[in-house]
Amino acid sequence: MSTSLFTITDKPISIEEVVQKVIRPEAGAVTTFIGTVREFTNGKRTLFLQYEAYVSMAEKILEQIGNEISERWPEAKVAITHRIGRLDISDIAVVIAVSTPHRKDAYEANQYAIERIKQIVPIWKKEHWEDGTEWVGNQLETKAYPTGKPEGEDLA
């Protein structure tokens, strides 16, 4: 696995390796966020997901998120690994590890990281359902484009 703090990989993610990147003597707390593939969304069954990324830019934007966290929580150290390719149910899609001297900052900075990932990192997932496929159209996972592009109210 890459030694870089901010990585996109097409291999399974080792939680332990991401955590080890932020372990240090100054830390008294480490929080991890582990994003996994959910089987049911609004009652609809997912068979598997296909993740795609603009890899070179995605790694730069992950690093930017790390810089944003350093501005808000100067004592935090962050490592993020996101997987792409085909992921089955319960596979790990993303691991975020944050270490800080005290626990409150570690929780807050970790949540900040996942929210920002869903806003600005160029990664997309395609749902493979029992009866078809859909690109997930926004970070809130409430909008999809079954015809392949936005239509109706999305065009207003």
Place this chain on the structure above:
Amino acid sequence: MITLLFFSYLKEAVGNEQIKMEYTPITVKQLKQQLETNYGLDLQHVMVAVNEEYAQEGQLLQPGDTIAFIPPVSGG
């Protein structure tokens, strides 16, 4: 020359992940309008990155630029 990159549903709609174009001095917005006309795309909610940095609509393209069209993201 400039290089255009497409992702997610846009890649499927265009039928290509990469297109090379002759350079002309146009803005990001004008390029979006050209593609909407030529490919029947709706790029209203699509962000644009020039050389891996998010760009404003008014940015003037330079020869050799790589322009990526970034639909609403859904990582995590």
